[in-house]
Amino acid sequence: MTDHVESYAPGEGRLPPRADFRSDAPRLSLNGDWAFRLTPTAAGTGPDVADPDLDDSGWDRLRVPSHWVLEGYDRPLYTNTAYPFPIDPPHVPAQNPTGDYRRRFDWPFGERAVLRFQGVDSCARVWLNGTELGHSKGSRLPFEFDVTGLLRPAGNVLAVRVHRWSSGSYLEDQDMWWLPGIFRDVELLARPSSAIDDFFVHASYLDGRGTLRVDADRPGIVELPELGVRMPTGETVTVPVEPWSAERPRLYRGTLTAGGERIALAVGFRTVSIVDGRLLVNGVPVLFRGVNRHEHDPERGRALDLATMRRDVVLMKQHNINAVRTSHYPPHPDFLRLCDEYGLWVVDECDIETHGFIYAGWAGNPPAEPAWRDALADRIERMVERDKNHPSVVVWSMGNESWSGATFGELESWIRKRDPSRPIHYERDRSYRHSDFASLMYPSLDELDAIGRGEEPTPEGVEAGSPDDVRRRGLPFLLCEYAHAMGNGPGSLLDYQRILEAHERFCGAFVWEWIDHGLRAPDGGLLHGGDVDYTPNGGRYCLDGLLFADRTPSPGLLEYAKAIEPVVITIADGRVWLRNRYDMADLSHLRLEWTVGHEVGTLTVPHVPARTSASLPLPELPDGDWLTVRAVLAADTAWAPAGHVVAWGQAELAPPRPVDWPRGGFSGVRFDPETGQLVRLGDLEIGGPVLDVWRAPVENDRGQGFRNDLTRAWRAVGLDRVLHRVDEVRTGDDRVVVRGRSGPAGQALGLRTEMCWEPAGDGAVALTVTVTPEGIWTDTPIGGHDVTLPRLGLRLALPAGLTRATWFGRGPGESYVDSRAAARVGRFTAEIDALQTPYPWPQENGNHVETRWLELTGDGQPGLRVEGDPWFDFTARRWTSEDLDRATKPSQLRPSERVWLNVDHGQQGLxxxxxxxxxxxxxxxxxxxxxxxxxLAGWG
Known part of the structure; x- marks a missing residue:
């Protein structure tokens, strides 16, 4: 029978949802190798799968937790918004890959027991020792069966049939890989007689005192030894406590005891409220500096282990992130324990998204159809009941991008009745009548600023001045997604942060997203959605994280860490100014260090309460051009050692010296008499320079569909195929002037150029470049945009023997005009090959803005020095921008016989x-x- 696969019912035979907890009662993990067989339809291997006597010795072995599509069976699929099956709810295709699992085990721990599955995608039907227990949907949520009376001391057989597609798949269209299987833990839990099965910790905070009550389904004793608390469940006590916050995650550990079982408690006292349109925790406004986090690993998919989850949390803390939106489903419960322990605000989001109904004009959308009410309510209840005792969870989110419907009102009512202590978020219903927040995704800077002032337009479908409109304008605003971190980017992070901090209405924002969803390919590279031969397909849209898939921080994460750093350090008028951006903490946990050149010293940290500023005088400093002041951890923490840099600021100690290049004859300089290009500089052979206006488009240049597609405009006018002509080479005693024109094939527009070379000291030349556009550039809007230049500068071909770059300017990582906050000014050295950022889809990378001078050198190789007036951008790599543009995988980039150096007047932002x-x-x-x-100067 397969009727359960397409029924609206969320499951049957399961126990009611309850809190996730750990106790000293026996527990048996059923993770490990299972017998496994994959079949093409929902019938699976047939009715004998549950038979304890079935001989499964010839079956394959599959590890649990895992996704079978990442273990060599079938294939993973990726879509962004579209369903990978016809929209015909609640039906799914007959081609429904189904995995049958079998596990043998012993159970010597007594009769009363619960079988728990933490996560199965997308529908599981379960048998124990030949008896059917039931089925469940809701992939990212736990479900349990009472197996009392069915267990034997030895020789138990658990059988699970997992269907890739089910009616539940219509609620799980969450911009991610579709990855079926038993992907979270499976465990058997002994339940002693009279033990507590569910409890709710209520731990509020006010004015230095915490109020605690623990409600439970059976009587028990609550003990928090550090507070001297010992009391029965259901009673209330108020005691002096330190509050829990993401900045100081104070937990009081104890036990809840009943029926011979001791349940571990980790209590954090905190109160969440909304007062006068502001989100408060413990009576204090908070600002989320957050990320959206999918669960992902390139080898394991969503089957994350504890070490990987801890690595995520540690990386977030080390990069100044204080909040997580669990997009778009509740995470593994261990992740929330880590958030409690390390300190992260959590917006806990339910396993609900119906985005694909947009292609049906939202006809039949589940939240608007009564038949889906129980399935939606089941998911909300399982999330709230499982996660209700985590102090890190401060907001419930009912789901994502599921438009609107009457069922959301019922879900809201249930949450408010069950847990009135936390506010509720839902973004897509523009009336916000079921949300405690106004919310939006991806506004422009101007739109966000208008929202902060309360001057945003009334949303479509809401009547201006209506009760919904008036209420909406009084709500705190939560920017649930912004700054799409796809490829090289995002830009404008500092601009967004300034606006978010300028208006009291904002309670924070979440970058999309934490990690690239690349999957490990057989050749060791990465797969994106477009590498799978299936339609519809979301392509490489899954590569949109601040971390690369292997959890290496991207330049975007470093930029975000700088944009949201909790202390703003400004140096001016002989003083260091400190602006404390913490919501609750002062700066006593930090140490201040200064650096001038190679000299270092320390400063005394003044008392700076949260959300205030203070200053201190600069000490007498050694001679130098630049001063850097860093705020570092004064002591070890759980997430970083003492000395970890939390924030930094810089100042130029002396005004920039005017450019005064020496003059002289063209000694050791050779030009091509036909093209006017530089051929030799000292002993260095050079090809070029030529005017360069092209860059390999970054993902953000391509926009979304036809929206904001600058690449389309650039290609339409031919900026990717510019040809050069020399009209005149005029040589004199003190200068060489080269006049020409650069223009795209097939176009009348172009750029007139004049390159004027003058001697600038022994073996050096100064180059003045004048560029004048001609034609109909600005009158040729493409895709709604006037054509602009990807870059403007010079390209030089240099010998391959050059291997190192040393420069003074911004570094050490790449920087762009709208993403340079994380790049400090200083002197840096790197191998040329190390200047490349290995984005999984090759694109422009490795730029460095505001470079004062650059030297390229190699062992036994003549070198090149470039100086700016006052500065320039540079990139140096062993392939051209055209090579980058053509490549679709990093492995396709092959070093050429040249080093290609771009010396740019400027490059477009990201x-x-x-x-x-x-x-x-x-x-x-x-x-x-x-x-x-x-x-330009050569030597060697």
Whole structure:
């Protein structure tokens, strides 16, 4: 029978949902190798799968937890918004891969027991010793069966039939890989007689005192030894406590005892409220500096182990992140325990998304259809009941991108009755009548600023001045997704943060998203959705994280850490100014260090309460150009050692010296008399320079569909196929002037250029470049945008023997005009190959803005020095921008016989238009006349 697969019912035979907890009662993990067989339809291997005497010795072996599509069976599928099956609810295709699992085990721990599954995708039917227990849907949520009376001391057989598709799949369209299987823990729990099965910890905080009550389904004793608390369940006590917060995650550990079982408690006292349109925790406004987090690992998919979850939390803390939205489902319960322990605010989101109904015009959308009411309510109840005792969970989110429907009102009512201590979030219903927050995704900077002022337009479908509209404008605003971190980017993080901190209405924001969803390919590379031959397909849209898939921080994560650093350090007028961005903590846990050149010292940290500022005088400093002041951890923490840099600021100690390059003859300099290009500089052979306006598009240049697609505009006018012409080479005693034109094939528009070379000291030349556009550039909007330049500068071909770059400017990592906060000014050295950021989809990378000078060297190789007037951008790599543009995998990039150096007047910013607003105009290169100047010197 397969009727359960397509029924609206969320399950049958299961126990009511309850809190997840750990106790000293016996527990048997059923993780490990299971017998496994995959079949193409919901019938599975047939009715004998539950038979304890079935000979499964010839079956395959599959580890649990895992996804079978990542273990060599069938294939993973990725979609962003579309369902990978017809929209015909509650039906699914007959081609429904089904995995039959069998596990043999002994159970010597007594009769009363519960069988728990922490997560199965997407529908599981379960038998124990030949008896059917029931079935369940709701992939990212636990379900349990009472197996009392069915267990034997030895020789038990557990059988599970897992269907890839079920009616529940219609509620799980969450911009992620579709990965079936038993992917979270399976365990048997002994339940002693008279033991507590469920309890609810109520631990509030007010004015230095915590109020505690623990409600339970059976009488028990609550003990918190550190507080001297010993009391029965159901009673209330108020005692002096330290509050729990993400900044100081104070937990009081104890036990809840009943029926001979001791349940571990980790109590955090905190109160969440909304007062006068502001989100408060413990009476204090908070600002989420957060990320959206899918569960992902390139080898294991969503089957994460504890070490990987801990690594995520530690990386978040080390990069100043204080909040997580569990997009778009509740995480493994161990992740929430880590958030309690390390300190992260959590918006806990339910396993509900019906985004694919957008392709049906939202007809039949489950939240608007009564037939789905029980399935939706079941998921909400399982989330709230499981996670209700975690102090880190401060907001319930009812789901994501599921439009609207009457059922959301019922879900809201149930949550408020069960847990009035936490506010509720739901973004997609623009009336927000079921949400305690106004919310939005991917607004522009101007739109966000208007929201902060309360001047945003009334949403479509809401009548201006109506009760919904008036209420909405009085709600705190939660930016649940912004700054799409796909490829090289996102840009404007500092701009967004300034706006978020400028208006009291904002309670924070969550970058999309934490980690790239790349899967390990057989050749060791990474797969994205487009590498799977299946339609519909979300392509590489799954590569949109601040971490690369192997959990290496991207430049975007470093930029975000700087944009949200909890202390802003400004140096001016002989003083160091400290602005404390913590919501609750002062700066006593930090130490201040200064650096000038190679000299270091310390500063005394003044008392700076949360959300205030203070200053201290600078000491007498050694001679130098730049001062850097760092705020570092004064002592070890659970997430970083003492000395870990939390924040930093810089100041130039002396005004920049005017450029005064020496003059002289063209000694050791050779030009090609036909092209006017530089051929030799001292002993260094050079090819070029030529005017360069092209970059391999970053993901954000491509926009989303036809929306904000700058790449389409660039290619339409031919910026990827510019050809060069020399009209005149005029040589004199003190200069060489080269005039020409650069223009795209097939177009009348172009750029007139004049390159004026002058001697600038022994073996050096100064180059002044004048660029004048001609044609109909600014009158040719493509896709709604005037054409602008990807970059403007010079490209030089240099010998492959150059291996190292040393520069003074911003570094050490890459930087762009709208993503440079994390790059400090200093002197840096790196191998040329190390200047490349290995984005999984090759694209422009490795740029460095505000470079004062650059030297390229190699062992036994003549070197090159470039100086700016006052500065320039540079990239150096062993392949061209065209090579980057053509490649679809990093493995396709092959070093050429040249080092290609771009010395740019400027390059366009990054933005986040792959899912967001267009790049702000101030970060573009408009079509207009330009003049810039650099000095080139060779030696060796």
């Amino acid at each position: 933005g986040s238009a792959s899912c967001g607003p267009p790049l702000p105009q101030r970060y573009r290169l408009p079509i207009r006349p330009y003049t810039f100047r650099v000095r």
